[in-house]
Amino acid sequence: MRFEDKVVLITGASRGIGKATALLFAKEGAKVIVNFNKAEKEASNVVKEISRIGSDAIAIKCDVSKEEEVKKMISEGVKKFGKIDILINNAGIVFDIPLFEKTVEQWNRTLGVNLTGVFLCSKHAAPHLRKQKTAAIVNVSSTNGLDTLSTESADYDASKSGVISLTKNLATELAPNIRVNCVAPGWVNTDINKDLPKDYIDEETEHILMKRFGRPEEIAGVVLFLASDDASFITGTTLVVDGGYN
Numbered sequence: 001m002r003f004e005d006k007v008v009l010i011t012g013a014s015r016g017i018g019k020a021t022a023l024l025f026a027k028e029g030a031k032v033i034v035n036f037n038k039a040e041k042e043a044s045n046v047v048k049e050i051s052r053i054g055s056d057a058i059a060i061k062c063d064v065s066k067e068e069e070v071k072k073m074i075s076e077g078v079k080k081f082g083k084i085d086i087l088i089n090n091a092g093i094v095f096d097i098p099l100f101e102k103t104v105e106q107w108n109r110t111l112g113v114n115l116t117g118v119f120l121c122s123k124h125a126a127p128h129l130r131k132q133k134t135a136a137i138v139n140v141s142s143t144n145g146l147d148t149l150s151t152e153s154a155d156y157d158a159s160k161s162g163v164i165s166l167t168k169n170l171a172t173e174l175a176p177n178i179r180v181n182c183v184a185p186g187w188v189n190t191d192i193n194k195d196l197p198k199d200y201i202d203e204e205t206e207h208i209l210m211k212r213f214g215r216p217e218e219i220a221g222v223v224l225f226l227a228s229d230d231a232s233f234i235t236g237t238t239l240v241v242d243g244g245y246n
């Protein structure tokens with residue numbers, strides 16, 4: 001088991017990619033801090049699933065865009081497990097709305113959760129990560145951060161480009177003991193895409209060499225790789241996981 005005795009904090013772990021990542025870390029021996037913002041029942045089910053797997057977890061409510069809540073989450077997590085070895089910045093939201101119909105509140109909310117959240121969680125986890133001989137952060141960006149797909153997600157795309165840029169700065173700031181990397185998924189079957197029209201999904205699927213959307217577990221596997229010793233010489237990088245989009 002690659003993560004025996006490790007403690008991992010995963011933001012947005014109540015559903016989707018974060019949940020799959022939490023379960024995979026638990027299967028590999030890690031204790032998991034399962035962050036959620038709204039989905040309390042789902043988060044507590046993730047904790048139950050982790051205890052069935054034979055590991056330990058705690059669910060903590062926190063809006064990652066709010067500094068006081070982030071500080072509280074991290075101190076509660078450290079109180080429960082004594083340390084944090086790995087931070088996965090996964091929480092994210094999107095408002096698919098025509099660009100100039102977006103309100104400044106929606107714009108700021110997207111940037112607040114998807115980008116400022118990564119900064120805040122990294123900032124307040126860093127003192128705990130620094131206490132470990134080796135530690136890691138993995139950020140979840142998106143291929144939208146590399147190549148914009150649609151003007152309706154301009155704020156999301158900017159936030160995800162920001163995460164790729166911040167990954168490099170965090171890697172620089174926290175080297176050499178803390179590695180910081182990023183995963184840029186393409187289309188993945190999760191709630192975030194549940195309202196997409198079927199013909200748009202079909203059209204996008206045609207662009208994917210694997211001819212399907214990804215499964216959350218297929219992103220989780222790459223997140224675990226980047227957090228593991230198998231990636232001990234990788235930092236500051238972004239790995240695209242999109243089934244070959246063209």
Ligand SMILES: NC(=O)c1ccc[n+]([C@@H]2O[C@H](COP(=O)([O-])OP(=O)(O)OC[C@H]3O[C@@H](n4cnc5c(N)ncnc54)[C@H](OP(=O)(O)O)[C@@H]3O)[C@@H](O)[C@H]2O)c1
Pocket residue numbers: 011012013014015016017018035036037038039040062063064065090091092093113140141142143184185186187188189190191192193
């Ligand atoms: N699915 C895709 O196609 C895709 C592609 C590229 C990148 N991504 C990225 O992958 C990450 C996970 O997305 P997903 O597809 O798994 O979406 P999802 O199923 O909608 O899950 C989003 C998670 O983020 C949490 N969250 C939202 N706002 C939060 C906040 N303010 N504070 C803390 N947690 C918050 C949600 O928790 P609550 O329900 O409790 O609010 C939920 O656990 C996101 O960063 C997303 O941008 C997804």
